Amino acid sequence: MTLHQPLIALVGNPNAGKSALFNALTGARQKIANYPGVTVERKSGRFSFADGRPGELIDLPGSYSLDPTSPDEAVTRDVVMGCQAGERQPEALIIVLDSANLDQHLVFALELLALGLPTVVALNMVDLAERDGLTLDPARLAADLGVPVIPTVAVRRKGLTELAAALDTVILAKQAPHAPLGEPDMRARRRRAETIAHAAIVSQTDSRRWTDRADGVLLHPFAGPIILFALLFIIFQAVFSWASPFADGLEAGAAALSEFASAVIPEGFFRSMIVDGVIAGVGSVVVFLPQIIILFFFILLMEATGYMARAAFIMDRMMAGVGLSGRSFIPLLSSFACAIPGIMATRSISDEKDRLTTILIAPLMTCSARLPVYTVIIAAFIPSTAVGPGIGMQGLVLFGLYVFGIIGAMVVALVLRSTVAKGGASGFLMEMPKYQMPRIADLAMGLWQRAWLFLRRAGTIIFAVTIGLWLLLTYPQVPEGSSMSQSEYSAAGRIAGVLEPVVAPIGFSRDIALALIPAMAAREVAVSALATTYAIDAPDEETEALALGERLAGRWSLPTALAFLAWFVFAPQCISTIAVTKRETNGWKWPIFMLTYLFGLAWVAAGITFWTATALGL
Amino acid sequence: MVSQEIAGVAQRILIAVRNTIMLLDQLPTGQRAEIAAIDWSVLPSDEGKRLRALGVDEGASVTIRHRGIFFGRDPIALSIGRMTVAIRRVHARAITLRPLEAVPADLPEAAE
Ligand SMILES: Nc1nc2c(ncn2[C@@H]2O[C@H](COP(=O)(O)OP(=O)(O)O)[C@@H](O)[C@H]2O)c(=O)[nH]1
Ligand SMILES: [Mg+2]
Numbered sequence: 001m002t003l004h005q006p007l008i009a010l011v012g013n014p015n016a017g018k019s020a021l022f023n024a025l026t027g028a029r030q031k032i033a034n035y036p037g038v039t040v041e042r043k044s045g046r047f048s049f050a051d052g053r054p055g056e057l058i059d060l061p062g063s064y065s066l067d068p069t070s071p072d073e074a075v076t077r078d079v080v081m082g083c084q085a086g087e088r089q090p091e092a093l094i095i096v097l098d099s100a101n102l103d104q105h106l107v108f109a110l111e112l113l114a115l116g117l118p119t120v121v122a123l124n125m126v127d128l129a130e131r132d133g134l135t136l137d138p139a140r141l142a143a144d145l146g147v148p149v150i151p152t153v154a155v156r157r158k159g160l161t162e163l164a165a166a167l168d169t170v171i172l173a174k175q176a177p178h179a180p181l182g183e184p185d186m187r188a189r190r191r192r193a194e195t196i197a198h199a200a201i202v203s204q205t206d207s208r209r210w211t212d213r214a215d216g217v218l219l220h221p222f223a224g225p226i227i228l229f230a231l232l233f234i235i236f237q238a239v240f241s242w243a244s245p246f247a248d249g250l251e252a253g254a255a256a257l258s259e260f261a262s263a264v265i266p267e268g269f270f271r272s273m274i275v276d277g278v279i280a281g282v283g284s285v286v287v288f289l290p291q292i293i294i295l296f297f298f299i300l301l302m303e304a305t306g307y308m309a310r311a312a313f314i315m316d317r318m319m320a321g322v323g324l325s326g327r328s329f330i331p332l333l334s335s336f337a338c339a340i341p342g343i344m345a346t347r348s349i350s351d352e353k354d355r356l357t358t359i360l361i362a363p364l365m366t367c368s369a370r371l372p373v374y375t376v377i378i379a380a381f382i383p384s385t386a387v388g389p390g391i392g393m394q395g396l397v398l399f400g401l402y403v404f405g406i407i408g409a410m411v412v413a414l415v416l417r418s419t420v421a422k423g424g425a426s427g428f429l430m431e432m433p434k435y436q437m438p439r440i441a442d443l444a445m446g447l448w449q450r451a452w453l454f455l456r457r458a459g460t461i462i463f464a465v466t467i468g469l470w471l472l473l474t475y476p477q478v479p480e481g482s483s484m485s486q487s488e489y490s491a492a493g494r495i496a497g498v499l500e501p502v503v504a505p506i507g508f509s510r511d512i513a514l515a516l517i518p519a520m521a522a523r524e525v526a527v528s529a530l531a532t533t534y535a536i537d538a539p540d541e542e543t544e545a546l547a548l549g550e551r552l553a554g555r556w557s558l559p560t561a562l563a564f565l566a567w568f569v570f571a572p573q574c575i576s577t578i579a580v581t582k583r584e585t586n587g588w589k590w591p592i593f594m595l596t597y598l599f600g601l602a603w604v605a606a607g608i609t610f611w612t613a614t615a616l617g618l
Numbered sequence: 619m620v621s622q623e624i625a626g627v628a629q630r631i632l633i634a635v636r637n638t639i640m641l642l643d644q645l646p647t648g649q650r651a652e653i654a655a656i657d658w659s660v661l662p663s664d665e666g667k668r669l670r671a672l673g674v675d676e677g678a679s680v681t682i683r684h685r686g687i688f689f690g691r692d693p694i695a696l697s698i699g700r701m702t703v704a705i706r707r708v709h710a711r712a713i714t715l716r717p718l719e720a721v722p723a724d725l726p727e728a729a730e
Contacts, residue, residue: 064671069664101700104673186670187677211702212683219684219695313704316693317686326693326704350664427665427709428693431672432702 005046005056006171007088009079011112012096013105014062015433017124019043020154021096022059025164035086040075040347042087049168050161058090065186066111070350080115092118092171094163099129099136099151100434102200106193107186113145113177118170121149122163127156128434133205141200146177155439211306211434218307224314235298236402239291239371246290254283273470276535281466281528286458288524292368293451295337300446304438308333309430316428322410323417325351325428328358332409335365337450339577343584353423357416359581360594363572364409366402369523373568374401376527380549381561397565404569408601420593457522461575465521466528473514473536487514487533506567506603507560507610519573526573559613566609570602642713643694645682651715652679660712672703674713 010018023030026045035042043059060079061072068074075084082089095112097105113119123138142149148166152159169175218224258279265271302308308330316326327349335342342362349355366374378394385393417423472492478484487493488510496514503513511533519526527548534551552561572578572595581591645651653676658666674680680698685691692707 064668067667069667069671103699104701107671107673187675190673190675215684215695215702221685221687221691225687309704313684313693313695314687316704316706317690320692320706325706350668427662428704428706429665429668429672429709430704432695432704 005054006091007056007058008047008092008094008167008171009058009060009090010094010096011060011076011080011108012062013064013098013101013108015431016062016096016098016105017122017152017154018062018096019059021094021122021124021152022057024154024157024160026057035075035084040072047164049164051168055167058087064108067186072347080112080117090117092120092167094120094122094167096122096124099123099126100132100134102136102141103190103194103197106197107190109145110189110193113147116176118173118175119147119177120163120166120170121145121147122154122159123149123151124154126151127153127158128436132209132434133203135202135204137200137202141196144196144199155442214435215310215432218310219313224310228311228314235295236399238298239294243290243294247287250287250289251283254279254287258283272474272536273467276532277467277470278463280531280535281470281525282458282463283528286455288368288372289451289454291371292337292454293447295368296447296450297443299334299337300443301438302333304436304442306433306435309432312428312430313432320428322413324354324357324413325349327428327430328354331358331362332365335362335367338367338369339363339365339574340580341450343577343580346584350429351423351427353417353421356585356590357413357421359584360416360421360590360597361409361413363574363577363594363598364405364412364570366405366569367523367574369574370401370568372524372527374398374565376530376549377552377561377565380553381556381558401565401569404566408570408605412597412601457576461521462525462528465518465525466532469518469525469529470532470536473533485537487511487537492517503603506607507557507563507614508567508606509556509560511555512560512564516571516573521575523568523571523573526568558618559610562613562618563606563610567602567606570598570605572598572602640715642680642682642696642710642715643707645680645715647682647685650679650681653677653713654716655714657712657714661709665709669705669709673698673701674703674705680715 010022012018022043022045025047030043030045040061045057045059046054047057048054058079060076063073063076065073066077066081068077078084079087080090080093093112093115095109097109109121121141123136123141126136129136136151138149138151148170150159150163150166152163218227258275261274261279262271265274302311311333312326312329314326315329319325319328328346330348331342331345333342334345339362342365343359346355346358346362349358375398378397382394382397387393387396469492472495473487473490475491476489478486478489482489492514493510495517496510499513499517500508500510503516508516511530514533515526515529518529530552531548534548534555556564578591578595581594582588585591639654640651642651642653653674655676656666656669656674661669669675674696678698680696682694683697683702684695686693690707693704694707694710696703696705
């Protein structure tokens with residue numbers, strides 16, 4: 001038995017199904033890392049040949065040619081040419097083609113074949129080609145290309161065995177493509193590709209019938225935007241109404257757990273830590289899991305069906321108004337769930353200035369971590385009166401906060417595009433994928449990954465910060481008979497005392513300053529921090545049992561509460577966002593810029609809110 | 619009437635001009651045309667490369683499928699081969715067309 005594992009690379013145009021094939025071939029045995037020095041992901045995994053020999057498979061970024069227009073495409077070129085740092089040259093290639101779009105996909109394939117590496121072609125998505133009335137002749141294609149051609153349906157694991165067998169053969173024989181296909185320029189390759197594609201097509205009916213019909217409605221100049229906005233409205237509606245029964249359930253669970261813990265753990269240090277620290281803190285955050293799952297469900301659904309590209313198309317005009325393009329819409333929409341995947345999704349924006357601007361404004365989209373903060377404050381201070389049929393005051397305020405963030409982002413984008421991110425107007429150039437039915441298993445997998453990420457964050461960062469805060473709040477213990485409260489007397493209170501003068505002008509008390517410090521880890525910690533602070537100060541069991549909202553209503557003035565909301569529209573209180581910004585911009589310059597401008601805006605916005613509300617006598 | 623005559627002449631000139639040079643921007647939705655020339659100099663170089671990579675190049679035949687929302691009708695969704703590509707109007711204005719019916723039958727494919 002030899003330890004040598006041949007390296008095999010999946011290459012092809014974007015959306016050919018490389019990642020789907022990669023997942024099907026490697027199963028759960030995947031490793032994700034970064035190529036050194038660039039923000040390009042290296043996805044590798046183990047797969048087995050028919051006889052059980054292992055091989056290493058890498059999923060390369062999609063590309064149209066070996067002449068790159070983005071860092072991603074440069075990695076693809078360097079890997080297949082064998083000059084990428086930290087990677088050996090692949091021993092074989094799997095070129096992935098979209099069967100329904102052969103003449104386009106073959107252009108890059110011809111360029112790759114000319115490299116002379118052992119190669120197998122996966123003629124992928126034959127199911128969609130069939131649906132669109134297209135019949136192909138793989139044998140003819142194989143004869144013209146000089147390499148094995150295997151029809152596959154990556155998402156239904158069809159053709160995988162044949163693919164592995166063909167790969168085995170070409171690797172063992174070190175079999176290079178036998179037709180010399182070196183075409184020097186792209187136009188010649190394109191003509192060649194068209195000829196080969198035509199020869200391989202047995203029969204075809206009107207192309208893309210389904211997609212064209214759907215686009216006739218979804219991209220209609222009037223109906224299109226209306227449908228998009230209706231959809232966005234439904235999404236936000238769903239996030240709030242569908243989630244509440246589940247959230248109530250989780251809340252009840254946390255309460256029961258806290259009661260149980262109080263009953264079984266003897267009074268003292270340990271009980272206080274578990275009940276006031278862990279359960280109050282982590283519990284107040286986990287409650288938001290249903291909302292996050294619902295939001296991600298819609299985003300994943302829009303991506304999987306192919307609608308996301310249409311949304312980008314419809315939004316392009318508006319985005320152009322602030323110097324961006326429709327491509328920024330997808331990362332920004334994802335940022336409503338969480339800025340981290342949003343910022344990572346900016347990698348698909350080819351223009352550097354566009355990308356930087358999008359990264360810098362992504363934290364202004366109201367992410368799901370702000371929901372805990374907004375919900376608690378709104379419930380405590382905004383009356384639940386109706387302002388119209390089906391429209392409540394509380395919902396309106398929440399909606400207003402979303403709009404506030406969006407307007408802020410637009411203004412900031414305009415300013416950035418004419419200052420630090422100045423540059424020529426970029427274009428909007430995007431392939432619009434075919435529509436297709438989403439697969440439940442893929443959706444479930446995507447949701448599970450997001451939910452797990454959130455829970456892991458709650459279990460690690462938020463857990464640690466909550467315990468740390470609880471310790472700082474509990475010690476030193478306030479002496480008997482002192483006029484100070486425990487939270488004021490504690491170490492944390494003294495630290496907050498230093499910050500207090502900075503935030504006092506905008507109406508923030510020491511308690512709030514105290515909550516803002518640990519909330520640097522993640523915004524939702526502000527809620528758990530307030531919960532922990534007031535739980536520790538509660539003089540008796542009865543007040544301790546009061547919901548956080550009721551306690552806040554008793555302690556804060558309305559202008560302070562409103563200023564607190566305005567603060568969180570802007571404040572960049574999320575370590576993970578800062579970290580991902582540093583990674584994606586390759587340095588500290590832009591994350592520091594982001595921190596500075598957002599804290600500046602937060603202070604000003606909270607200040608204006610507080611002073612105006614006070615002047616109005618609220 | 620004179621004005622009617624002038625209008626008629628103007629229209630004929632317009633049609634003649636349209637049949638010889640038309641920008642992609644002006645192609646009626648649903649009509650197929652062949653790209654005659656692209657003014658690469660007005661496109662940022664990366665953008666030109668991307669356009670070419672997507673098959674938007676001299677000699678390609680394209681159809682406008684959809685135009686963007688109400689005001690501005692921007693961007694444009696082009697179908698090229700079996701693919702749909704979205705581009706902005708500013709780029710479409712850099713692309714000159716030859717309507718398919720105006721292409722002489724004996725013209726060699728994509729003269730270079
Ligand atoms: N119907 C069908 N869909 C596929 C097939 N292969 C991939 N897809 C879908 O096509 C889309 C693009 O695939 P992906 O693997 O992300 O493409 P990549 O850009 O090449 O990595 C995804 O929504 C996949 O689920 C296939 O064989 N049949
Ligand atoms: Mg992929």
